[in-house]
Amino acid sequence: MHLLSIPKWFRRFFALCYFLLVVFVFIDFAGSLKPHTIEWILFPQFVPSLLNFFSVGGALSIGFIIVLLLTLVFGRVYCSFLCPLGVIQDLVSRISKWKRRYKFTTSVPWVRYSILVVVAAFAIGGGVFLLYILDPYSLAGRTFSNLVRPVYFGVNNLLVKVLGVFDSYALAHVPFKGMPWQVLLLSALLIAPIIFMAVGKGRLYCNLICPVGTFLGLVSKVSVFKVSIAASTCTSCRKCESVCKSGCIDIKSQTVDASRCVACFNCLDSCRFDALSYSAIGRKSADKPVSEKSEGVVGNTSRREFFKALGGFVATSAMLSSMSALGAPTKVKEKKEHPVAPPGAESTNRFLDICTACHLCVSQCPTHVLQPSLLQYGVFGIMQPHMDYHSGFCNFECTLCGEVCPTGAILPLMLESKKRTQLGVAKFIKDNCIVHTDKTDCGACSEHCPTKAVKMVPYGEKGLVIPSVDETICIGCGACEYACPTVPFRAIYINGNTSHLVADLPKIQEPEEVKAGSPSDDFPF
Amino acid sequence: MKRREFLKKGLSAGLFTGAFLNMGGLDKIVAGNTSSANANKPIDLVAVKGGAPAAMFDKAIAAMGGMQKFVKKGQKVVIKPNIGWDVPPENGGNTNPELVKRIVEQCFAAGAASVMVFDNTCDAWNRCYENSGIEKSAKQAGAKVIPGNTENYYKEVDIPNGKRLTKAKVHEAILGADVFINVPVLKHHSSAKVTISLKNLMGAVWDRRFWHRNDLHQCIADFATYCKPTLNVVDAYRVMTRNGPRGVSLADVVEMQSLILSTDMVAADAAAAKIFGVEPTDIPHIKMAHELGVGNMNLGELNIERIKM
Incomplete structure (x- = not known):
């Protein structure tokens, strides 16, 4: 050569x-x-x-x-x-x-x-x-x-x-x-x-x-x-x-x-x-x-x-396509005042000032919750990623987006602190909830909630349970909104925090008294 | 390559069969001590407590007549544990991985041609498979751990006896299997109250939202009229007694060291509900499934083998 x-x-x-x-x-x-x-x-x-x-x-x-x-x-x-x-x-x-x-x-x-x-x-x-x-x-x-x-x-x-x-x-x-x-x-x-x-x-x-x-x-x-x-x-x-x-x-x-x-x-x-x-x-x-x-x-x-x-x-230097839920359409529109920025963004403004919308977090996110925005952040924020809770929800045990973000727009968080980072809070719309409208059990929201900020409480005489939100321990991961089966409007949704807060830790209850299940007991039947 | 694999499988299957026969022999002696079942009638349900998950399963299946009663040579087996959450085994959110492993081993020992394991998870599927420990343990035993993360894996079936649920998309592995083993973990559940065998089948279908939207309890019972597992193994080793189905902390978990085995989902769930501390009649979907003739929740009418280890 x-x-x-x-x-x-x-x-x-x-x-x-x-x-x-x-x-x-x-x-x-x-x-x-x-x-x-x-x-x-x-x-x-x-x-x-x-x-x-x-x-x-x-x-x-x-x-x-x-x-x-x-x-x-x-x-x-x-x-x-x-x-x-x-x-x-x-x-x-x-x-x-x-x-x-x-x-x-x-x-x-x-x-x-x-x-x-x-x-x-x-x-x-x-x-x-x-x-x-x-x-x-x-x-x-x-x-x-x-x-x-x-x-x-x-x-x-x-x-x-x-x-x-x-x-x-x-x-x-x-x-x-x-x-x-x-x-x-x-x-x-x-x-x-x-x-x-x-x-x-x-x-x-x-x-x-x-x-x-x-x-x-x-x-x-x-x-x-x-x-x-x-x-x-x-x-x-x-x-x-x-x-x-x-x-x-x-x-x-x-x-x-x-x-x-x-x-x-x-x-x-x-x-x-x-x-x-x-x-x-x-x-x-x-x-x-x-x-x-x-x-x-x-x-x-x-x-x-x-x-x-x-x-x-x-x-020195060297989808949603399968949302085939029958039932009456919900009527109350969600009041989403602020979009939700990913955990590690610290605040929407900080995030928008740094993110170059390279979409690495979008492609890496294992739950597809991080999606490019359209006008959620305004015209001058188009394509900068936001948390789309119709596409997925933030996996409680995951800190990947912050770990891969090359600009520092999403800061890497330790898992323990990510689990307390409040991106927004869940808002419940009772009039959209099927426990209220159909008088049947559902609880998909509470089921998915990792902190049990969404708890099911007794409702009516039929032994039904309906969601109730404790905003102090809600981290805004969107699991509830994602899981909620009502259309077109969800009965529970996340309203974003413009600045992320630190949620309280869920109260650790005393271990339950072992009832019939004690290994030394006899069978209860 | 293929031949080698075949030989390997054949060899391990042979070994397990041998081991299994031994265990069967031992069990008869031990079972004699605590048995309360009528020996002249077929056993409807086996309840075991006080042992490790795998050991309890060995006892239970032996009491039931051995795995070869349910898995014949050359059959395709599919196992559906609860792998719904991205949590480690000690949190009790998923089925115990040691139990899954032993069931896979027993299937191969009985001559199964293939064993597949899957769940339609709630959290990100590959993270659930990994963190639950089930992917690793099932693979160690030779099972294929297959995905259930997109609609492509599910095919629509009719549910003629369903009241609210008349159609559902079921995972193709179940539709193509000769033997279906349902391996739920006993847990508290925020909306279904408890989740056991019947509720575990929600992870065998694609569109769960429909169930939640259209009377959850009724849909659970409806699906059970269509899908009857060959065997139901209820893992009640670590039991999440509150904040289910995901759990918030380890304080939610009580070690009950129990296991239920039955061909009847309703019976299994009735017994497990009792262990959990609730009456089966208080769980709407158990009652509805009983009324639809899926099984029998009246434990008094069943021939039950109780084993304490």
Whole structure:
């Protein structure tokens, strides 16, 4: 193999392996990966890590710092090696490769810098809406979780059917439930233009819109290693330009726009005369170092100073479909004043300020209770997950969402504290309850309640029992609302707390006097 | 591979049969001490107390005439324990895993071709299967632990004798099995008052909401007219006496070390209700099932074998 092919092949191999791992994180339903492993896999994702750093902090949130340092040394390697949206575009470009050759495009920096400024200002002052709409990791996450996952589930379910013919239960059927179709559509609409651009224009999204690409582009202007063209050897054959998916090689001036170069290394071995090199600045072999002509701001000397200062630092771092309940429809509408944010969110506002709607929690949640919202949080919270108690309820013994959330929007909770975190409180509507309307026993709500905040108390003369809620020990897990069989309105529902509270512990009663059941007694019959 | 598995199964089945025959012999001696059943009449119900779950089952099934009376060579068996909740065995929320394991072993010892175990759980199914300890113990004994988590596994059946419940979607494993063993755990239940054999069958169907919506007790009784398990084994080793069916703390659990075995669900539930401390007549679904002719709740009319260990 040509020596200059090595970086390209290394990048391809690394990026593909890592990409597949990230896809798997988002589509796996079997809990194959431990939360801690997932945390490490997503560690270098720029935006989540950045948000995590400022919202939580700690060693696991410094991924973006490492990425920054890597960028300072190697250029935008994040974009080519780690960014899942980048790899999606590369794959799309590759599949459609026969169609076209890339061309140099004149940079229109004001577009991307304006976007970066607006997104950053909005994120700091207003909210993360624009950031999560444009962040490449979150865009990719939503694509995997909402568009790839159902296909994966479908393949699994097809296999279940096939295995069923042979009486095998080796695989289990998995439901893809609770996801609003509007969210599926929106996810598709947001990824479609990026894919479309990738077909014709390679990494156009990364260099025109992506706020992460733009920001890392600024940093990569001063990176140690850069791609450069040796003017003395270059014959201006444009071979390198035709393989540059960033369109950042300008043959006329024989320069490479470092701020747009995603360090894919495809150009290196394209040159018959080895005129391209990826080398440290100031190295003699490249007689014409990278120019920032197209956008140029940072000069050479200031850059050296910058690196001297940074040197030491750099060196040290390395469904509902089955709701076929007959009976009269209920009439009283639930008064849901607030949506319910997941346990670990602390408060709705805090959650909405940090969550980038990557939907990792949605795909990991074992009960499907976490679902992307539509307008529950308002327009600027669309797709940020909420607890959908018609889709499922929060498993009492589970803390998974907080353990996997890469942004810190959902904080990891210890099981004991999660079991007391009050997301909301149950509200009972007697006029909807079938014990009241039909005079028959039901109690599905109390049955599912893990703290017995929903208790059955005597009702009427027929020996019936009806729910009664003790709000002090209710944690708002939604088991009651999920289980309640009345339609269209439930007889019990959760009204969210805007700030999560700590519920009282259920009173531990004295152990019962052993009655007839004592092992030493005689049989009571 | 297949041959090896076949040999393995055959071998273990042989071993268990041997062990089982031995136990049968011993039991006859022990049973003689406490027996109160009429030896000339078939036994309707066996009640055991004072032993470990698996040991109590061995005694009970031996008294009943041995597992081979119910499981014939080459038959497909399905076992339906209560695996409803994501709680560990000591909480008494699910059937005892040791008991399930021994039943599976006994089935294979009697020559069962396959044994499947499942439940339509309330909490997340795979977490229930795991935390209950049932998945592990049943698999150790050679059973297939199969899912029941989506509607795809259920097929609609008619319930001609049902008053409110006339149709239900039943798990395909039950529909395809030769032998159905119902293994409930005795627990307090917030709405059904107690949950035993009859109530445990709610986990054999898909749409539970319908039952809750349309007179829970009647639906429980109605379903029993359609689905009669070959055997009912009531686990009353650890009994949740309040805050059921999920339980709030270990203080809700009393160790009663008992077990009931019967082919008659109503009789089994009547006896278990007594152990729990309530009269069978106070439990509407037991009474309704009795009235529908599913079984007999009048324990005085039954030939009962009582064994104390």
